[in-house]
Amino acid sequence: MVGAQYFTGIDYLLSLPVILLTLFALGILLIDLMIPTEWKWMNAATALIGVLFAAAGVLKVQLVQRELAEHGQRAEYAFMHSLRMDHFAIYFTYLFLAGAALAILISVRYLEIEREHHGEFYALILFSVTGMIAMAAGFDIVLIFIGLELMAISTYVLVGFLRSDRRSNEAALKYLLLGAFSSGIFAYGLSLFYGLTGSTNLGDIADGVGREMAAHHEHATPVMIIALLTTATGLFFKIAAVPFHQWAPDAYEGAPTSVTGFMSVAVKAAAWAMLLRVFVWGLYPLRNVYLPLVVFVSVLTMTGANLAALTQNNLKRLLAYSSIAHVGYMLLGLVAFASVEYPAAVTDGFRGILLYLLVYTFMNLGAFAVITSLRQRDVIGDDIDDIAGLYSRAPTEAVLMLIFLLSLAGIPPLAGFYGKYFIFLSLVESGHYVLASLAVVYAVFGLYYYMRIANAMFMREALDPSRLPVSAAMKVALGVSAFATLFIGLFPNSFIQLVTWSLS
Amino acid sequence: MPQNYIPIFLFIAVVGFLIPVTLVAAKLVRPENPHRTKLMPYECGIDPVGSSRGRYTIRFYIVAILFVVFDVETIFLFPWAVKFKALGVFGLVEMLIFLTILIVGYIWIWKKGALDWV
Numbered sequence: 001m002v003g004a005q006y007f008t009g010i011d012y013l014l015s016l017p018v019i020l021l022t023l024f025a026l027g028i029l030l031i032d033l034m035i036p037t038e039w040k041w042m043n044a045a046t047a048l049i050g051v052l053f054a055a056a057g058v059l060k061v062q063l064v065q066r067e068l069a070e071h072g073q074r075a076e077y078a079f080m081h082s083l084r085m086d087h088f089a090i091y092f093t094y095l096f097l098a099g100a101a102l103a104i105l106i107s108v109r110y111l112e113i114e115r116e117h118h119g120e121f122y123a124l125i126l127f128s129v130t131g132m133i134a135m136a137a138g139f140d141i142v143l144i145f146i147g148l149e150l151m152a153i154s155t156y157v158l159v160g161f162l163r164s165d166r167r168s169n170e171a172a173l174k175y176l177l178l179g180a181f182s183s184g185i186f187a188y189g190l191s192l193f194y195g196l197t198g199s200t201n202l203g204d205i206a207d208g209v210g211r212e213m214a215a216h217h218e219h220a221t222p223v224m225i226i227a228l229l230t231t232a233t234g235l236f237f238k239i240a241a242v243p244f245h246q247w248a249p250d251a252y253e254g255a256p257t258s259v260t261g262f263m264s265v266a267v268k269a270a271a272w273a274m275l276l277r278v279f280v281w282g283l284y285p286l287r288n289v290y291l292p293l294v295v296f297v298s299v300l301t302m303t304g305a306n307l308a309a310l311t312q313n314n315l316k317r318l319l320a321y322s323s324i325a326h327v328g329y330m331l332l333g334l335v336a337f338a339s340v341e342y343p344a345a346v347t348d349g350f351r352g353i354l355l356y357l358l359v360y361t362f363m364n365l366g367a368f369a370v371i372t373s374l375r376q377r378d379v380i381g382d383d384i385d386d387i388a389g390l391y392s393r394a395p396t397e398a399v400l401m402l403i404f405l406l407s408l409a410g411i412p413p414l415a416g417f418y419g420k421y422f423i424f425l426s427l428v429e430s431g432h433y434v435l436a437s438l439a440v441v442y443a444v445f446g447l448y449y450y451m452r453i454a455n456a457m458f459m460r461e462a463l464d465p466s467r468l469p470v471s472a473a474m475k476v477a478l479g480v481s482a483f484a485t486l487f488i489g490l491f492p493n494s495f496i497q498l499v500t501w502s503l504s
Numbered sequence: 505m506p507q508n509y510i511p512i513f514l515f516i517a518v519v520g521f522l523i524p525v526t527l528v529a530a531k532l533v534r535p536e537n538p539h540r541t542k543l544m545p546y547e548c549g550i551d552p553v554g555s556s557r558g559r560y561t562i563r564f565y566i567v568a569i570l571f572v573v574f575d576v577e578t579i580f581l582f583p584w585a586v587k588f589k590a591l592g593v594f595g596l597v598e599m600l601i602f603l604t605i606l607i608v609g610y611i612w613i614w615k616k617g618a619l620d621w622v
């Protein structure tokens with residue numbers, strides 16, 4: 001028996017981004033041991049180069065796939081169908097890399113101010129992106145679960161990175177306990193699906209579940225309903241949907257601000273990628289069974305999060321509830337997807353979710369970048385009073401923050417509008433008029449609490465009138481986020497094409 | 505398919521039956537001769553002194569975690585050693601990659617001083 005027969009070169013080529021990220025993360029761990037304290041920014045540079053290399057790796061995968069497609073071959077599956085580098089996975093990989101790069105840029109100065117500048121921070125970010133790629137590209141529930149755990153464990157440590165800060169420690173412990181609990185429920189549901197269908201491959205699970213449904217006149221058996229409920233509970237925990245959202249505000253508030261930004265975009269996008277993989281590729285035959293569940297959870301999420309966000313005075317908590325509210329809107333896209341037959345639906349609700357995640361990455365990370373820059377040696381800077389009078393302290397930042405907030409609220413010429421627009425449109429087209437109007441009403445709630453921040457920035461006096469120092473890396477991150485938010489809003493066509501491509 | 509779960513329910517039924525039966529049978533057969541000393545926790549024959557809920561130095565936890573990591577490493581190495589010839593060069597390369605990742609971690613904890621016992 002010769003070993004080489006197990007896997008061919010294409011298997012390794014498709015996992016090139018993962019391999020590169022792992023190598024860079026290990027490299028950072030070793031380099032960090034050798035360099036003195038004042039050279040720690042080198043680690044951030046290494047991590048950025050690693051992200052660029054991984055992006056180049058994805059590009060290489062795309063080029064090879066295109067070349068093979070010209071010869072009539074499809075090279076999507078790797079490692080015995082457990083990894084699937086299709087357009088969906090490639091789209092999400094780029095999204096994770098963009099989120100990680102921006103998070104690294106806003107972290108450098110922040111960690112110096114917190115006096116916790118260690119190379120492990122950047123290594124952990126790269127490791128967690130590795131896990132995310134496994135979640136998005138995984139086509140086997142075992143690989144998806146391992147990816148989930150790799151991402152989650154790295155994030156638990158990142159949340160508790162401020163070792164001398166009690167809030168950070170408490171947040172990390174809460175996140176660890178609830179995260180482990182939800183992973184357990186999720187694994188339980190997956191194990192039941194394995195028991196029902198005899199396979200861990202998502203494609204085989206879809207076939208098996210479809211056969212079972214056909215054998216029972218399109219009614220789900222009790223075991224199947226338990227399996228679906230537990231799997232869905234685990235997934236809803238991970239995307240922080242009400243009523244499984246309680247960990248999110250606590251973890252977001254206690255985590256270092258740049259990590260909060262990273263969690264609210266990249267980690268959330270990874271959880272969404274996993275949810276879509278499981279619900280769309282694995283459990284598509286059950287869509288009529290999970291449709292009422294998703295409707296229920298999305299209405300609950302929009303209601304709970306928008307009402308809770310109205311009264312928050314801590315900026316990180318406010319944005320945590322706002323990010324839960326955005327999950328509610330995105331779940332509506334899943335509703336639209338699940339309530340129409342496959343070929344028509346896949347172009348709308350699903351497309352809406354992917355576009356929403358793209359614009360959300362830039363606008364939300366931009367808002368968190370501004371909040372991160374409020375942290376100074378003697379100011380914690382995550383209260384709404386700390387952002388008061390920002391216009392007089394740092395006019396450019398205040399205007400950029402206004403752009404991000406308006407985009408989060410979904411005001412037309414900005415990117416956030418198109419995220420919401422496609423989801424609401426798909427809802428109307430699939431006949432959910434009540435849900436669509438409810439979502440629009442809650443978007444008005446959103447406008448109120450975002451404008452509370454804007455009001456504090458422009459209309460109130462600053463507590464400390466000194467100018468706000470902004471590092472060069474932060475300026476780059478803010479510039480990129482603001483550019484993307486404006487550009488996607490003004491020229492949405494090419495991005496809609498991109499999203500359509502990612503589903504082909 | 506639900507009928508595939510029948511063996512599991514059989515196991516549960518057997519366990520549910522066996523536990524009370526053995527307990528009751530032992531109760532009937534054994535001589536009844538209670539003594540205070542018999543109720544004490546037994547550890548190497550030494551009298552247990554003090555509470556076990558005290559605070560330990562964090563080093564115990566670090567050593568425990570490191571032990572688990574390298575324990576699992578050995579568990580991975582054993583099957584590979586047994587099937588060394590069948591797996592050939594492919595297995596060797598895969599194992600070297602696995603060991604490289606672990607050795608990076610080993611160098612890291614060594615440099616960080618986790619292995620220095622006070």
